[in-house]
Amino acid sequence: MANVSMKNQTGADAGSVELVPDYFGIEPNMPVMHQVVTAQLAARRAGTHSTKTRAQVRGGGAKPWRQKGTGRARQGSIRSPQWRGGGVAHGPHPRDYSQRTPKKMIRLALRSALSDRAADDRVIVVDSWAFDEPKTSAAIAALKAIGAEGKVLMVLSDEDVNAWLSFRNIPSVHCLAQAELNTYDILDSDYVVFTKDTLPGGDS
Secondary structure, three states: OOOOEOOOOOOEEEEEEEHHHHHHHHOOOOHHEEEEEHHHHHHOOOOOOOOEEEEEEOOOOOOOOOOOOOOOOOOOOOOOOOOOOOOOOOOOOOOOOOOOOOHHHHHHHHHHHHHHHHHOOOOOOOOOOOOOOOOHHHHHHHHHHHHOOOOOOEEEOOOOOHHHHHOOOOOOOOEEEEEHOHHHHHHOOEEEEEOOOOOOOOOO
């Protein structure tokens, strides 16, 4: 894949860098991306929802009225599902929503998402972040300078402490470490911003 221009914090040209074709130049696999994102969202669910069946609610031990002769429908318990305060039929119970996703599928989905963003020129590479101190206004100015608009995924290294503290208060910016890079966050962002050290396929 062709080289892309690398920028510095002020938006000036800082040379060029090659996007490794194995990460940024493959044909995106839409079904795999869909399955991996679905699994990611499913894993976020707590699964703690719970309802009580008619066997678990309190009361209802006696038959409300005799079986015949009253003119009303026969009832065996005031805790049946059709009664107010009764049990819930077919209600949710605690469960684990996580899905097993093969590692090869996760890697393919990640590379597909990166390639999709690169094909739309939505990948920005910055040589480094040089914040002398944490400052949100400086971070906003940097985003404007490099042309990152809308929702931005910022991939930072552990050494970019001031950058973490500067970008984290901006609602439209989501910061991640390189090891946490995932398909959902890439597809959920308009731009993905890497530094030279966090660019996949680089020397880091």
